[in-house]
Amino acid sequence: MLMLKQNIVAEMQICDMVAVARIINATLVIPELDKRSFWQDTSNFSDVFDEAHFINTLANDVKVIKKLPKELATARKATRQFRSWSGMEYYQNEIARMWENHEVIRAAKSDSRLANNKLNQDIQKLRCRACYQALRFAPRIEAMGKLLVERMRSYGPYIALHLRYEKDMLAFSGCTHGLSPAQADELRTIRENTEYWKVKEINSTEQRYKGYCPLTPREVGILLTALGYPSNTPIYIAAGDIYGGDFHMADLRFRYPILMNKEKLASVAELQPFLGHASQMAALDYIVSVESDVFIPSYSGNMARAVGGHRRFLGHRKTISPDRKAFVRLVDKLEQGTLSEGRKFSDRIIELHRRRQGSPRKRKGPISGTKGMDRFRSEEAFYENPLPDCLCQGERTSVPLDDRKQTT
Structure with missing residues (x-):
């Protein structure tokens, strides 16, 4: 056994x-x-x-x-x-x-x-x-997930945004960019008191410049605008409570007013069976994300990899994986005033992500020069790109969003 x-x-x-x-x-x-x-x-x-x-x-x-x-x-x-x-x-x-x-x-x-x-x-x-x-979800989760997809589609073709700007992820990664000193202290306390998180001292600035931090809601808004998505694009927020709430969501909501989530698409009574169960709520987000027209994760965690791999399996549905390491440096230039949003900025972002949209390719092997466990750790995970081992067994059913400024 x-x-x-x-x-x-x-x-x-x-x-x-x-x-x-x-x-x-x-x-x-x-x-x-x-x-x-x-x-x-x-x-x-x-x-x-x-x-x-x-x-x-x-x-x-x-x-x-x-x-x-x-x-x-x-x-x-x-x-x-x-x-x-x-x-x-x-x-x-x-x-x-x-x-x-x-x-x-x-x-x-x-x-x-x-x-x-x-x-x-x-x-x-x-x-x-x-x-x-x-491995498929329990019937009541499948039924609720399908209902959320139908309601989301009533707004038109939509983006599912896995916005991993949540307390547990920020505490675990040590990422505090854009947070107040009090918020940074709260996250550090959580990390120090979580016994099975081994790393306690983390330099947030270094983490961010290495691409190890989830994009902030504001950064995601800048990214979507630069990629050419119009302001009336429906966006499903696949996440739990966003750290800092409305304050940190304000800029993204200003750019994209049609921000939806489970709580907006379903009534309290409909969600009641799943409340208080993070795994079941995450399963609902997973279903809506897999079925979305475009999937964008703000961080490459387990769920992002699983959804991205599932979408590849179903026919390489469009999945944009942000180049966080390069992107945050451009965002900093915006904040410093040495760069401004507009056509040139947009062209740079589009070019940066031209080959990061889920197109067919073989799974990446280890990074050249790595040895031992680092060699295995640097490989692309099997379920992130299950090809060529898993043949596509489904037809693409999603309708692409306006791709006037995008390359698939």
Whole structure:
């Protein structure tokens, strides 16, 4: 038996553990979602995903059961932190040998435990089946997500903006650009008091210039304007509470008044079943983002990578990945008065993002010159670009927005 505990944004990790179970010939116990994360979500797997569909779809690949059988309650168990980005030989030779002394193995961590590349094609295909066929959201989440998409489409073709300008991300990344000293202190306190966040001292300016900070709402507004999107473009904000609220959203709302989110598209009664459950609310954002005409993440986190990869799988739906490192330097020039918004600025932004819009390409390998774990860490994640392993199995249904100033 293979057991694991998952973060609330866990699609990629779950699918990797399906593949690991296949490699080591294990029965997989339905994952337990982590209830001790920053958001303290009490959701179970079946609250977020269609459990029966997951089990049935994978029946010919991996045996999946809902919970550990009673007869194994006192069985010999082992908890193991699998080595990051490991290939077939590691699991076949080292982990599989654990069955000689144990009947149950619990994976202490499941993020990035499986290599992105150089795996057998049947394992890569299994990752695809697990992610894009077996793992789907629970029926009530699917129904609510579809309703949100329909209501969003009533405004016309729309952008889904994954605006990761939220308290947990800013605290974790140490990014405080544009915040007041009191807000910066609050975020630093959160980081210092969150035990499992290892890095406590972070230079915000360095983070930002390295491209490690989520774009601010104001920066996103500048980006969208420069890319040529008109002010009447409907935008769905895929996010929780934006840090600083209306104050930090003012500039983006001035540029793009049709800003919508779950709370504006649905009534309190309709959202009531999902309130207080961050994973379920994130699932609704995921659905609306996957179905959007254009998807733009302000930060390349787990959800952004998962949505971007899913959109590639469905036919390379337009996904604009901001070049944060280059873009923030141009924004600073605007603030310093050495550059101004207009045609020349817009042309520079468009050129900067010409090849960052989700067009077909092979998955990127490691950065040249990197070694050891840094080599694996620098690779593009499997689920961020599941090609060529996963063939496109869907037709593009979205209607492109006005692309007069854009290149796809």
